[in-house]
Amino acid sequence: MAIVKQRGNMLYIQWYDPLSKKVQSKSIGLSANESNKKKAKNYAKKLQEELTKKTRKMKEIGIQRITIKDAFDHLLRNNQMKSPKTIKDYKRFYRKFIETFDENQPCTSINKMAVEDWLNEIKQLPMAQNSIHAYGKQLTHFVNFLFEYNYTPMFKINKEVKTKPELKEKIILNDIDIESIFNNLTSKNSNFQILINLLFYTGLRPSDLLTITPDKIDIKNQVINYYSPKRKKYREIAFHDDLVPIFEARLKEMKLEKLLDYKNVENIGRAIKAYMKALNLNHKGYTARTFRKTFISLCRSRYNMDASVVRELVGHEHGNTTDRFYNKIGLVQLKSELKKFQRPTS
Template identity: 25%
Template structure:
């Protein structure tokens, strides 16, 4: 996280000062929430002046994180991975806090196995869209497929954020705190016009919680025998975009990735297409 947090105070509440520095420096809501939780957990564990933290303190805290019972749904492998991801982010947050305090202690940061990225094929997309009888349901799916928005970003959109004439949406509440613009197709435009008719500019496009959205998308997929989740639709957008020739920089901006390396994870999904293209050009001689 490349934010200029300035210098820490000489005395006072270092936790509050750190969180305020994050907010002033422009950290996104998600970052502030994560860092708040992680640093508070760490301080509650060590129960001492953070300027006097030792490597032993950090290692004991990390061990305590590893030994805690998780409350994450899913199969055992996914639960373990999700827990490791959370611990990794906690450690990164605390390391940033200590660096800000000029404490020269660097905890080890565990690696996390990359999650398998699943994307829909064209037949699956058609099945899902065909199963949507309500305009709202079809619009939900189409917007996520057209834009690659995160579920939380989609749920933050208001009617006034949508420029129907120019097929674009201004996304203000993003993961990294940086406003961006995404676009949608003419098919989605027709659905949008129908759906937002008579709505007020300040109304949310979809008045629902994340859990409600997640359950709805799961139900839509279940009707056609597909394990569907919001992020699969984001993966599908990224994969289709690359297959159709979109460059990585443009895709990075549309997805709202800070680091292009995150965007590059999608390139392995089109390896089979690349292989087939290679064989078509070069031949498949023994």
């Protein structure tokens, strides 16, 4: 119930806010006399009518009273089967989000103005534009989740306020740098050597490579079976002739549980970064992902390999209904097209 309170010689309105679940008050700028008290009571009556209407509307549309923390925990439970990297992205966003929003407050405190203010704030962070956009994407995902479960009333974020990605130039390895990368591999251990060869000759994602186990490599038929965390599929692909002796040497070593001895994708990224620095190539922006881009670019632009085959080799989703459902690409065709691929030499 909204009521009139007097503090000193000033009149205040006090009320219970059903959204924040807190008693709130504010001055109405009137001094305490009989005439102003009547005005204050009328103001309190109108405020209470608005609060009652708001509460009734919340009940009608089924808004659930739950804290931001509880809602985020619910999001994590629903997405527990996502890749570790995706879960890590969720948590990174949440840490930044609760620097502004109290996680013990109800989800109804997340409204249009508050969200747009937060987006405008993160745009000022001393970070790369795409890193800021990553926060923006996760925010959209989170508020859509809140809408889905009626944790907060629905609202639309102004498109001018939303973060936007930065379109960057495509970076691929040039022929001279490819030669340098391979010529200097002899000083590295076998684990790193096979990493470079796998990245270059398969074009697979590092997360895909980490799932490959020795028992899934058929050297005789030149076939690899692996699980793709991003696609959530078990896949079978052919591999390049140049990988045969490399696999044979690696599999003769001590018993291995996995082909690559790296704990996670981040460790692979650090290993590649350190190697590029040692070769004085760190200024070129080469990363583990650059090998994938290079493989695809060489396959299509230099060696004119069939687009559907390249998509199948690297684990891209096929872009049209014909390829997706009717064009079954077999291992024989994959092997045939792979013979066109050659490591460039300067």
